[in-house]
Amino acid sequence: MPNTIKIAMLLGLLLLGGCGDPPATQNDVPVKTYKHAMDGAPGSLDPAQSASLYANFMVVNLYDTLYRYKYLARPYQLQPNVAAGLPEISDDGLRITIRLKPGVYFMDDPAFAQGVGRELHAHDFVYSIKRHFDPASRAQGAWLWQNRIEGLDDWKVAGSDYDTEVEGLRALDDYTIQITLIQPFPQLIHTLTQAYAAIVPREAVEKYGQMLSSHPVGSGPFRLDSRNDTRAVLVKNPDFRKEPFDLEDEGYDPASQADLGLHVLQGKIPPFVDRLEFEFITEDAARWNAFSAGELDFIKVPVSQFDHVLSTRSPLKLSPQLGERYHFEASPESGFIYTNFNMADERLGHHPDPHQASRNRALRCAMVKAFDWEKRNEIFFYNIGRVFPGALAPAVPEYDPDADISYNRRDVQGAIELLQANGWNENTLPTLDYGFPNSVTERQIFEQFRNFMMDAGYPSSKIRPMIFATYGDYQRAYSQGKVALINSSWTMDYPDAENLMQLYYGPNASPGSNSANYDNPDYNRLYEASAAMSESPERTAIYRQMNQMLIDDCVSINGISRTLLFLWDRNIIMKPDRSFLGGYFMRFVDLAEPSRAAP
Amino acid sequence: MMNDTWQRLKSDRYGMGGLMVVAAFAFIAICVWSGLLGQGWSEVSGNRWESASASHWFGTNLLGQDIFQRTLFGTATAFEVGLIVTLCSTILGALLGALSGWYSNGWLDEVILWIKGVLDSIPFYLFAAAIAYALQGNTWAMHVAMIVTFWTTTARIIRGEVIRIKQREYIEAAQAIGLPDLLIIFRHVLPNTFHILLVQASIVFVAAINTEVILSFLGLGIQDGVSWGLMLAESSQEVLAGHFGNFIAAGSFLFILLMGFNLLADSLQDAVDTRRVIQ
Numbered sequence A: 001m002p003n004t005i006k007i008a009m010l011l012g013l014l015l016l017g018g019c020g021d022p023p024a025t026q027n028d029v030p031v032k033t034y035k036h037a038m039d040g041a042p043g044s045l046d047p048a049q050s051a052s053l054y055a056n057f058m059v060v061n062l063y064d065t066l067y068r069y070k071y072l073a074r075p076y077q078l079q080p081n082v083a084a085g086l087p088e089i090s091d092d093g094l095r096i097t098i099r100l101k102p103g104v105y106f107m108d109d110p111a112f113a114q115g116v117g118r119e120l121h122a123h124d125f126v127y128s129i130k131r132h133f134d135p136a137s138r139a140q141g142a143w144l145w146q147n148r149i150e151g152l153d154d155w156k157v158a159g160s161d162y163d164t165e166v167e168g169l170r171a172l173d174d175y176t177i178q179i180t181l182i183q184p185f186p187q188l189i190h191t192l193t194q195a196y197a198a199i200v201p202r203e204a205v206e207k208y209g210q211m212l213s214s215h216p217v218g219s220g221p222f223r224l225d226s227r228n229d230t231r232a233v234l235v236k237n238p239d240f241r242k243e244p245f246d247l248e249d250e251g252y253d254p255a256s257q258a259d260l261g262l263h264v265l266q267g268k269i270p271p272f273v274d275r276l277e278f279e280f281i282t283e284d285a286a287r288w289n290a291f292s293a294g295e296l297d298f299i300k301v302p303v304s305q306f307d308h309v310l311s312t313r314s315p316l317k318l319s320p321q322l323g324e325r326y327h328f329e330a331s332p333e334s335g336f337i338y339t340n341f342n343m344a345d346e347r348l349g350h351h352p353d354p355h356q357a358s359r360n361r362a363l364r365c366a367m368v369k370a371f372d373w374e375k376r377n378e379i380f381f382y383n384i385g386r387v388f389p390g391a392l393a394p395a396v397p398e399y400d401p402d403a404d405i406s407y408n409r410r411d412v413q414g415a416i417e418l419l420q421a422n423g424w425n426e427n428t429l430p431t432l433d434y435g436f437p438n439s440v441t442e443r444q445i446f447e448q449f450r451n452f453m454m455d456a457g458y459p460s461s462k463i464r465p466m467i468f469a470t471y472g473d474y475q476r477a478y479s480q481g482k483v484a485l486i487n488s489s490w491t492m493d494y495p496d497a498e499n500l501m502q503l504y505y506g507p508n509a510s511p512g513s514n515s516a517n518y519d520n521p522d523y524n525r526l527y528e529a530s531a532a533m534s535e536s537p538e539r540t541a542i543y544r545q546m547n548q549m550l551i552d553d554c555v556s557i558n559g560i561s562r563t564l565l566f567l568w569d570r571n572i573i574m575k576p577d578r579s580f581l582g583g584y585f586m587r588f589v590d591l592a593e594p595s596r597a598a599p
Numbered sequence B: 001m002m003n004d005t006w007q008r009l010k011s012d013r014y015g016m017g018g019l020m021v022v023a024a025f026a027f028i029a030i031c032v033w034s035g036l037l038g039q040g041w042s043e044v045s046g047n048r049w050e051s052a053s054a055s056h057w058f059g060t061n062l063l064g065q066d067i068f069q070r071t072l073f074g075t076a077t078a079f080e081v082g083l084i085v086t087l088c089s090t091i092l093g094a095l096l097g098a099l100s101g102w103y104s105n106g107w108l109d110e111v112i113l114w115i116k117g118v119l120d121s122i123p124f125y126l127f128a129a130a131i132a133y134a135l136q137g138n139t140w141a142m143h144v145a146m147i148v149t150f151w152t153t154t155a156r157i158i159r160g161e162v163i164r165i166k167q168r169e170y171i172e173a174a175q176a177i178g179l180p181d182l183l184i185i186f187r188h189v190l191p192n193t194f195h196i197l198l199v200q201a202s203i204v205f206v207a208a209i210n211t212e213v214i215l216s217f218l219g220l221g222i223q224d225g226v227s228w229g230l231m232l233a234e235s236s237q238e239v240l241a242g243h244f245g246n247f248i249a250a251g252s253f254l255f256i257l258l259m260g261f262n263l264l265a266d267s268l269q270d271a272v273d274t275r276r277v278i279q
Helices: A002-019 A053-062 A122-131 A152-157 A202-213 A254-260 A284-292 A303-309 A354-370 A373-381 A412-421 A440-455 A471-479 A498-504 A521-530 A537-552 A582-588 B002-010 B013-033 B067-102 B107-121 B124-134 B141-165 B169-176 B181-217 B228-241 B245-272 B274-278
Strands: A029-031 A033-038 A067-069 A078-080 A095-099 A169-173 A176-180 A222-227 A231-236 A275-280 A298-300 A310-312 A326-332 A335-341 A432-437 A463-468 A485-491 A556-561 A563-569 A596-598
Touching (some): A053 A231, A053 A275, A122 A152, A122 A202, A521 A537, B124 B141, B124 B181, B141 B181, B169 B181, B181 B228
Antiparallel strands (some): A335 A556
């Protein structure tokens, strides 16, 4: 039976095919190379389209922003990047003046005259922000400045003519920017640290058009060498401005950071490595294999490896064996995971009939009660995630550690009674689509969710998976209100609780960031009243009141903030970050050994 | 003829072994469809990654679901996909192949051959993935993808056989007495290709099961439910953590069923092909 044997062998090969390690490539070129693993790949490297964390990581290394966060200071503190200093703010908080450093140059590129990069000027910043309000640029960051800057929204309505000046966004001269706000916006400077606010030269946009997404022309510490779906290589920009690294200015804390070897960086000129290699490996197992084999310098540890990596959970301690090879850090997530109810869906959300609206609220609250946060945390977050009620995550000072957590406590009997009391039974319960992008973990999360609901009497057949090929497809679907149960996560853009509260602000409804489509006039009023406020006890009280509204209305099954575990090779001198600092840390990465083999 | 085929098949111990394996899996699938087995596939009945025990024969997965129950349900999924795809693609292939063969060198033949050529020129998994993606969220996306691509081989074989049969005297006689073409095709030609269709169907059945596993592994297959492909995909995240339940269960069931089917298909081919018997 030779055919049968051949087929059996082929089948065996097929089954084993996914278990191999990716090939390592090496030669003897002595350059400093840092290899960074990411669990996803960026779609576009155009700052205007840098919506994902992955794009953000690369864009801030290719382009410059006015501000960034200090490399080592925690809590995060703003640091001028190409701005010459912190902004000058008028007494009424409406006029912001920012001065630029002279001598910042874009990298050489055929887009410029004679192919030589020119100096970065204030009008480049103005142009870059305007792009977000130009439909032709397919920008995704307009929400950061919408209805904030005088005349900018009108500029869009008038046809987005770049030669028309915007009253509230002006370059006074080559090195001075003036922003005039409609009302005080204390978070403005934080928004200028985002990859969305990275500065692009107009010449490059006009030369490359949509191809700018794969042909970046910035003034950042690195330039793009090559990129495909699985890998990107950035090389040092030799013309990057020479600014010696100052430990103290970057917020160095010897007490907690001495072990990282960062003191050797004092006085050196960043970037310290010659090459940044990004490996985009979506499968946890493959990523972990590559890291274990020494093909990567850094990894966010997959949850499936937590048992292997940790010797104790409380406190979180790295196993001694791994401790000899790697640095370790446990970092709380600056955001949270939630399952939103689509409040625009009249079967379970807002309803014009008060009686039905009340029944819908009971249905949502019953589902919240049926949800088992303890189990979710145990299975998917190794019991080291922090569960909290509402949207005020532990990452913000407004988080209340003494808050009533009964919202997060499972009560199956209570859920059953609530459903019965409101006339819900297996015939009247609506069929709900639970959306998720295609992946093993997402499917498991769905199956667990359905099991929780089945315990409260929700028929299995009435909670259906709605699977999308990519996260982008999924996001598009729920942004169009096509998904009833939206399982997703929010990573804060800047360290201010306003970035969390806006998630449920009515006017931000889909396709905006309010994917729950929650629209409560009282909540909206409080949000608007606090929009111009900085962090203060008064604002904290308002935010907690708003948070309670979310809990009372059972808008979402939330939330949990994960604890992320990072491992990196002991040869690498750095303090990695996946939060507000993001990819900015890469310009400060160095190697203990002076040279290292690279492709 | 069928009696002779059966006698020859019976005398092939590999073929009979394959038949018994297939019958055993078919029995499991019928029991699952009848609600007698595998109904607790989605239920969380244990703790995370429990080892094999009396209550969980193959242990449990990450969520605490019983791997044995899921494997049994996966058998039904495999048979469901196999049956639907085999039935539809064989009927489609037989009809189009017969028409193509009967009207060979005519415009209908040209059209059918062109469609087959176009479909065959696209790499199979790429094409299946494209259809699955285009019909995103549709329960039948995977089935459609397979049917659309699998019928062409059957059609090609049947076309050749029909061209051969139509030269036979009894067909010429039927034409001479004025019987309509379609009547001749369906009453006198297609029945004589049954032995070929039987063998081809057994091959398609195997391919369908295999493809379902691969597409499900890639996330393009089963939407709601469980299949061996999904279990293997799950196992890709578990084996590094030292948990092999999903991998062993799904891998073994798939391996045994495909071996059984291949043994049966080989023997069936030998049994229906009288020339090979003579050799």
